[in-house]
Amino acid sequence: MIKDDHSSSISDAPPTLLEVRGATKRFAGVHALRGVDLEVRAGEVHCILGQNGAGKSTLIKMLAGVHQPDDGTIVWLGDEVAIPDPQAALSLGIATMYQELDVVEGLTVAENIFLGHEIERGGLTRRGEATRRARELLRRLGHASLSPNTEVGQLSAANQQIVSMARALSHDIKLIIMDEPSAVLDTEEVKNLFNVVRELTAEGIAVVYITHRLEEIRQIGDRITVLKDGRSMASGLSVKDTPTSDLIRLMTGRAVENVFPPAVPVPPDAPLVLEVEGLGLAGVFEDVSFAARAGEIIGLAGLVGSGRSEILETVFGARRATAGAVRVAGTELKRGSVPDAVRAGVGLSPEERKSQGLVLDEPVFVNVTLSSFERFAKAGFLDERSERATAREQAEALDLRPADPDRPAATLSGGNQQKILLARWLVHGTRVLLLDEPTRGVDVGARTEIYALIRRLAAAGNAVVIVSSEIEEVLGLADTVLVIADGRVLTTVPASDIDEHGVLDLVMKGTAA
Known part of the structure; x- marks a missing residue:
């Protein structure tokens, strides 16, 4: 693993907030993490890079209390800690914003922001106080015009992201993890996001920032940790001193020119x-x-x-x-x-492929043949053997990894899920x-x-x-x-x-x- 020794030797560096040492995690015998190291300092933006399947999601879920490491340690403010559940993470001061929007439709903006830690007195929810605090948080995020009383289902994806961020900031946090926060934002909203991040770090709050957009790292990041195949290939690299070509090589194992x-x-x-x-x-x-x-x-x-x-x-x-x-x-x-x-x-691969394009709990072969069931029907029943054979052919042609037609679509990376959608329309004979x-x-x-x-x-x-x-x-x-x-x-x-x-x-x- 490559370490930025120059960066770590600076005597006036901010204090270390979080250390992950040798974290390992297995799922059904498969290694998701293989001895990952991470150090995050107070007030920095620490970017985590890696291809889909590199272990980024497993790592952040470990810090969020969703998963626990099989081996390795987590050190928080100098003390070794366990994070058995999400509430424990929040108690430490670690909040997580996931890529998949986690707002609850049917509830208002304010209700979503304080979901799970409602403002109460005498067993009764103080709606007025919740509305006031929600308005303050939204103003802090540059969205003062967003009403705390609006039902979240009526908001755009970008505004729902803002609500998710406000929920994270409603806790007394020292570290906020942002998983692809700009994915649903336009150019101006990304600029606003970066302003918020800079305000947070100025207050000493650390930000772990995950993105596939390398240009964002140049604009907002301080240091970088690169993951590949569940391993940390580099830890604590300086953003300003590391060429993009080096980052791509570390992520992919090859130069991408x-x-x-x-x-x-x-x-x-x-x-x-x-x-x-x-x-x-x-x-x-x-x-x-x-x-x-x-x-x-x-x-x-x-x-x-x-x-x-x-x-x-x-x-x-x-x-x-x-x-x-x-x-x-x-x-x-x-x-x-x-x-x-x-x-x-005509075939459409929608923007929200997980919710609008795929049946995530169904296997690959069902998703591939979804628009062509009539081709595989015999005497009123679907010929699953033929469906699997067709899906396997497409998996090999499109280099789907792993090329297993029985694997649930939900378990595949974003790139491979996109290939499933393309395979579906190719099977259908799309023009x-x-x-x-x-x-x-x-x-x-x-x-x-x-x-x-x-x-x-x-x-x-x-x-x-x-x-x-x-x-x-x-x-x-x-x-x-x-x-x-x-x-x-x-x-x-x-x-x-x-x-x-x-x-x-x-x-x-x-x-x-």
């Missing part, structure tokens, strides 16, 4: 597969038009809330268009009909692939694989439409880019004719208009 595969020109005589003409959804977006030939990748670039995802959902029929038309191979699709779109060869945030929650190594797979699918004759919050991803994959703001297409341009600054400039001007 060409993230985006080279583009393959689309022949001008390639058949037109998808036509979207004057598409509109009242109050959300209007007059969206574009066309995609076989082998072409169209990218939709814009901020969260610009209408990007809603455009994909309307093309797919999950939302009923109020204007315009969608045609596949010249045939117009029925508005608001998912079955009609699927029959025509148009709609990909909403295809690499959200996917580590840097798996991203490269997903990018190569998308290119391969396009080269096989599919038309692909991509939505991504990362402008670099849209520009790196797409042949043609639509820049969108406030539900309007600002421009349609070849990806080679615009850069990230040009997209942002258009978006900011379009949003202000």
Whole structure:
């Protein structure tokens, strides 16, 4: 393991808050952690990097009291401690914000913030005091306009994330763990998040920050610990002194130089597969038009809330268009009909793949064949042997790891779950692939694989439409880019004719208009 000896030798370094020494954890004989070390200092932002399956989630759940180590020790403020449950973690001053939103719909913002430690007197909840304190926390997070009395289910994913953060801050904490906190935030909200993090660290609170976005580490991090295959490959590296190429090598075991595969020109005589003409959804977006030939990748670039995802959902029929038309191979699709779109060869990989795209408790083979059950039905019963064989073929073709068709989808990494969705539409015989945030929650190594797979699918004759919050991803994959703001297409341009600054400039001007 690599250690930043220079950093650890500085005499005026902040005091050590947390130490994890040789932490080991097994699940059903499989090592999730293999002797992991971690040191977190008061008032620092300590970033944890690693590919999916590296052990990050197991480590933070250990610190949160969800899992206990099989071997190794946890030292808190100089004393060896046990963290048998989440309440014990909070009692020590350790709060955790998970990537999967943990708010309770049906309860208000204030009720969610103080859930489990309600403000009471004489056995009665003091709603007024809870509302007042919730408002203070929201103001501290830069969201004073968010009402404590709003029902959480009515909020956007970004605002639900803010509620989750406010809940963590409602405790007397010394360390807050943030697991992919920017995943559902737009550019301005990420800036606000970083301001909050800086305020917390200025107060001496430590932040353990987990992200797949390496550029965020440069903006907010102090030191880095890198995990790979359940081991700590480097501990306490200085952010400012460690090149990105070194971080990628430590995470993946190899250098990743060409993230985006080279583009393959689309022949001008390639058949037109998808036509979207004057598409509109009242109050959300209007007059969206574009066309995609076989082998072409169209990218939709814009901020969260610009209408990007809603455009994909309307093309797919999950939302009923109020204007315009969608045609596949010249045939117009029925508005608001998912079955009609699927029959025509349109497939959607949604942004929230775990809740909207996958049946997590079901095995891989069921998820792969979910849209093609009629192919595997015999005398009214599904032929599971045939389903498994088909899923195994797709697993091998897409390099699904592990290539086990009986493994529950929930146990796979984000990158492999994305491959399951792609396999589903390939089995169905899709001609148009709609990909909403295809690499959200996917580590840097798996991203490269997903990018190569998308290119391969396009080269096989599919038309692909991509939505991504990362402008670099849209520009790196797409042949043609639509820049969108406030539900309007600002421009349609070849990806080679615009850069990230040009997209942002258009978006900011379009949003202000």
